[in-house]
Amino acid sequence: MPVKKAHPEAEDPQGDAAGAEAGVGGGAGDAELAERESRWNHALVGSGLGVWDHNYRLDRKYYSPTWKTIRGMAPDEEVAGDYDAWLQLVHPDDRDFVAHAIERQNAGDPNYQIFQYRERHRDGHWVWIDCRGACVEWDENGVPTRIVGTDIDITARKEAEETLSLLSRRLDLALEISHIGVFEADIENDTVEWDDRLIAIYGLQGASHQIASDAWAKSLHPDDRERVLGLAGRSVESGSDFQQEYRIIRGDGVERIIRARSAFFVDGNGHRKLIGANWDVTEDVALRNELQRAKDLAEARNRELEAAKENIERLALHDYLTDLPNRRYLDKMLDERSAECRAKGLALAILHVDLDRFKQINDTLGHRAGDAMLQHAANVLRNSVRAADFVARIGGDEFVILCAMNAASKKIGGLAQRIIRELRKPVRYEGHDCRFGASIGIAVNGGAKLDAKQTLLDADIALYRAKGLGRNRFEFFSASARNDIVSAKQLADEILIGLERNEFVPFYQLQFDARTLDVTGAETLARWQHPVHGLLTPDRFLDIAEDLDVVSTIDALILERALADRRAWIKDGLSIPKISVNVSARRLTDPDLGKKLRALKIEPGAIAFELLESISLDDCEKSVAANLKKLRKVGIDIHIDDFGTGHASIVSLLRLSPNTLKIDRELIRMLPQSAEQRKLVGSIIDIGRSLNILVIAEGVETADHVRILEQLGCDTLQGYALARPMPAMQIPSFIRAGSWRHGLTAARGLQTYLLRATPSRTAK
Template sequence: MRIVSILLIGNIETQVIFYIIYSVVLLVLLFAFAIRSYISRRDRKLYLQREVSEAIIENAKTIVLIFSLDGKVLLFNKFAQEMTGYSRKDVTGRSIDEIPFLDRDTELGEIIHEAVSEKTIVRNKEICFTAKNGRKIYSLWNIDMISDTENVPVYVAAMGIDITDRKNTESRLADSYQELESLYRELVTKEIELRLQFDDLNARDNDLRRSEERYRLAVEGVNDGVWDWDGRDGRLFMSKKGRDILGIDTDEEFLTIEKWFEVILREDLDKFVVSLNKYISEPQKKHFQIEYRVKDDDDEIRWVRTRGMAIWDDDGNPVRVAGSITDITEQKLADEKIHRLAFFDSLTGLPNRALLMDRFSIAEANARRKNKSIAVYFLDLDNFKTINDTMGHTYGDKLLLKVGEQLRLKLRKSDTIARLGGDEFIMLQTNINSMDDVYKLAARMLNVFKKPWKLDDREFYVTASIGISIYPNDGTDLRELMKNADAAMYRAKEKGKNNFQIFTPELNMKIMERMEIENHLRKAAQKKEFVLYYQPQIELNTGKVKCVEALIRWSDPHMGWIMPEAFIHIAEETGMIGNIGEWVMATACAQLCKWHEEGHDDLRVSVNLSAKQFQQPDIFEKIMGIIEKTGIKPEWLELEITESLAMQDLEHTTSILSRIRDAGFGISLDDFGKGYSSLNYLKALPITNLKIDKTFIHGISNSVNQAKIVKALISLAHSMDLTVTAEGVESSAQLGFLLKERCDTAQGYLFSKPKPAKDVDLSSYRTCVETSMEMSS
């Protein structure tokens, strides 16, 4: 029983111990479970917080970058990818030196490098960086350190906000501000105050009236007019100055815009209306500006510039347009004057070279497109310098003006005439169908010069020489065409002037020959290459040599003997004729002295005077100087002038010749019958001898009319107490006719060719004369 009791007691103790251990274990398990449950809940909370944080960072509209302290990118959120254009794979795990937009050379890269290396903090730093696609991104950055629990920095966090839109808005606002400020500066001098804002009309009524009065004083005080159009009710305010400029005479305070339109010139009204409507149809920041013409009650035309700036409502409707009105008439006149000076000849008002080049460019393009031709005319007045030198530049200018007017009347509207300078004119004839068009226009232009020109009751003849080149045959640019037309013009002068010539390739050779002659001619006098030949003039009733004509010859070592007709006109055009003419006269006079010393006491010498020599204001003094230097008497020298020279200006020619005649010189009118042969001129000139041109003498034997003309000329000269010399006598028949008609003297190959002084035969030619007399009888 005891044993049983002991066993029972022992069993109870064992159970107690078990329950105690079990209870402890259970408590431990419960505690462990509670701890594990706590830890699990905390981990889930932390995980949830981390997921939320990562989601917030990932989806934030902020560029977020986290770097390790060794410069590796640990985090690169979605917005950063969108803004930079780089993917997470391009950036995460890479060093910042490997990422283009974080390179040290960029401003963003520089501050991040500094933050990583120096652990610096950045606040509100505005930076512009370049995205992968090249777009500029404006951003605001904050950079901070992420520390551990012991406050030791372990990461660098950089966050950027996209402020590109703000920057663009600021830029637009700045531009708008500058535009408004510019307009304000422009208008600030025109009006002090246009409107005062007011909140309480009744309370500020007096201030408003005073303000409006100040505004009116300011508006009326400026030089420009001010206008203000209300787009809602259509009323137009315009200052008094503006109305005066436009010529609007009304006392009404407000106008309608139609009233404004009424004074605008019809040709400019459409442009004004279209421009204004186009401006107000769409809101914009630019101001409105247009220039137009107005016509007042006195039919006076004025140029006006109108400017304005509009205000639109939210629906894009213009509610107000205000601006200025400026009278720019004087400015326009000045601009037009500058334009005319730049593109028109100041004397004739014709286009100048610059405008001619522009007109040719247009004509050439049109001709090329239509497969047409263009004619370039180079017109040069013959002996124009004579008019300038003898009558003065005033008369020369008047003549050029009249010539320009007459030539312009011969052209079509599509053609162009220009003055290059001096007496040179260029014409462009467009849309040529055939050369007949060219010949007809050239003939019309030459007809202009058939009638005498009258200037201040003085009448004289002027002719012209014309050279013509054709596009594209003779050149494709204007310079080349003008050069070729110029060559053709010189050819016209060589052919006696007062005609036109068409350019041919052969003229290039002529140009080269002319240039060679001119170059050698300049040195000929220095090298003493000029020589004088003399041709006797025979007194027909005695057979004696009473006079010899001095004729210049040129012996060039390279070109050989050159006759006067090949170089005298070049000497005249280049101005060398003065020195050459003086040398001829001095040499001839000196040779005459030698012949007198040899016993030919009654011998005279005849010397030709060129037109250029005759134009010299001191020609008489130069002739007298040569006479005194050589020691001959004036009556021993006969001066020959051409008919064309005499007719250029009769009054001037008569004045000079009278002085020469009064001094005792003989004066012979050379080549009579070759030119105009005006009896009025012949009667007025103080000449002593008339020389009949050889063309008439050569025709005596072949033409009854020619013989009658020569007979009439001899009779006419004798009736005026003039002696007569026949030029170019080559046959006994010609000489017999002249003897029968009592011609005074003759010269020609029948008696002697021109020869050097040492070879001239000054003995009697009586036998030759008598033989011709017997044959004619």
């Protein structure tokens, strides 16, 4: 570090040492001295210490190459030595302090032998420097004439300290805003410390942090005391973490409900301790949810602290849970392995492994079980590959394997099969057999143009295909798979744009009374008026829409358009008694569905929601059942669609009490040819009649269908024999024309004549 008064740079860093050597003689002494100096020089360089030497007596100073490197200078670059110019490189917030510290250090003040400050690096960023200096020579008056010291770059350490400090502040803030009280108990010494928040929760204001060991037990509600103390005692004996909820009588006599969580640990002195958190959950469920959010936040902060610690200790290249290389390490190895393969003429095979059913294990047995499964999977992968192969965990339950080899396809296929077989074996965890599997995508590439990052993307595409084909399998990348994904992505983008542009429109298929052929209603069908491909039916876009989670949005849009069209028909003097619209299972779980429907001001009895039979199963979600009740309250009827193809029981049917059943078209198609089909459909109609439920037949394609269904007692008909789906603007003219009646009326007349003219006989 420069001093206030500039001195010329020393020409020979070893000048003083050479003079000293001359004073003690030559020979073996010179060699020994040189060896010592070399040893110290190497030690200083290896430790990253930059040496500086300010000699007032000789009016010169010395700065080592490491000292210069710390500041971004070339090792052989000369230092100007201008004190004022150098002081301008010191951070403005540190400048006054540094000037004072240098002055005191030059004066030999021991309190300033070590100090820290920031200095601007040659490339513009700030470098934290730990400066250590001391006087080594004085004149006859005791005034320091030579000060020698070292500088070291501590920027990384400062950043690490700041990161840890920030995370600690966040954790404390999370605890403060969530009103969580914390205690720590020393099991061996029978002492307990409570923080201020916990003291306030128990109403013990004025108490010291060192709480009597029986204070907590005394505060327990008498009716809960035996249960809570028993659980706590068993936990202490077994050393297992525990959680519980109980009532207390506060110090002010008020009864409150407390939720507590506790965990055991051993501190640095080997003492077994218990740490826990308590919070008051009395007020309402909203407070309970808020406390859960605060707990999750605290756990997230703990994970951040753990991640920061691991990053410092393992140079941010390994996953703390599995000890496998992480994504950052993988990115580095992709470049290295691809360069190696290009140089040696090898192929690079990348296996992207994703665990199947891992989320279910996490959700049912907890994250500790999930962590155990990840560690097991990591061990399986390590044991399955060769020593030269590279295995990384890149996040969640995903892993990547890099293999360089001569002929990859057959060997890699065998490796993938072996991994899948091993991962399908059950893993025992705390009395449970955990079962999961793996889907693997494989991409192999080689040659002079090998691009490892593109190969990794190809492996990801192959993995997507493996999962789509049923999981627990492996698939090799192919160009067609990439094209499929690109097409699906393009269609997904077009669906979102189509929603913005209102390209999704309703079509209507009229429904008719089976006896009179009068119009009784219309089913609303979603269509996509694609700007390029024209009118598209749901089979072209529904799967992608479900992946995008926009089916509910389409349902809501079609419902609003259908209501507007019905109002227009009424204004035009045309009455269609009822319009039915499809509703997705996802929309039935929407807690705000009732509110949204009330806002539409739907006329009671004018709209029916068509539910797939699979939605009406006996074990349907409570949210679905609640929304079905709300539908009835706003006057919306319930139709069961595609009846006869699902798994609903009669009990479920009675519980839902729908207004209408729609017989699936597959049961209608063979009615003219199949007596068994006629009996089955007749039975469904009888069930509907006995439960006072109307029955609609879909897929009515011919006059024979119309005749048979009328004879079987079906209430309503829908199909191409009567009317095809059409846009709203065509409905009025179609109904007024009544063209569907002409052919069917003639056919009915002929049938009546034949029945009268033919002798009666028993039907087959």
